[in-house]
Amino acid sequence: MRECPELVQETVARGHEIGNHTELHPNLLWLNPTKVRVELRLCHGAIRSTIGTPPKWFRPPFGMRNPWVIPAARELGYRTVMWTLIPGDWQEKPVEWLIPRMQSIA
Numbered sequence: 001m002r003e004c005p006e007l008v009q010e011t012v013a014r015g016h017e018i019g020n021h022t023e024l025h026p027n028l029l030w031l032n033p034t035k036v037r038v039e040l041r042l043c044h045g046a047i048r049s050t051i052g053t054p055p056k057w058f059r060p061p062f063g064m065r066n067p068w069v070i071p072a073a074r075e076l077g078y079r080t081v082m083w084t085l086i087p088g089d090w091q092e093k094p095v096e097w098l099i100p101r102m103q104s105i106a
């Protein structure tokens with residue numbers, strides 16, 4: 001986001017939602033309340049300064065959380081979400097491989 005803010009802005013302009021997924025993508029299960037807040041707030045600030053509005057949604061990396069994660073997200077006004085399916089789209093696969101995996105939510 002910091003390296004390519006115009007890409008993020010174009011993504012928003014095309015109607016996509018930008019959410020908080022933490023600053024460094026740690027497993028939040030192992031972080032204390034202060035470190036959880038720092039992870040959320042750094043990402044929050046980056047998104048806000050890039051797109052001009054604060055994000056509304058938060059998804060914890062790996063879906064992992066401890067008792068401090070959701071309250072820290074609420075402090076920033078977030079609703080926490082998980083996922084409907086895991087398509088594996090972070091892997092370098094052809095579009096013919098990805099599209100059938102996304103059909104159930106398309």
Ligand SMILES: [Zn+2]
Pocket residue numbers: 021025061062
């Ligand atoms: Zn992730």
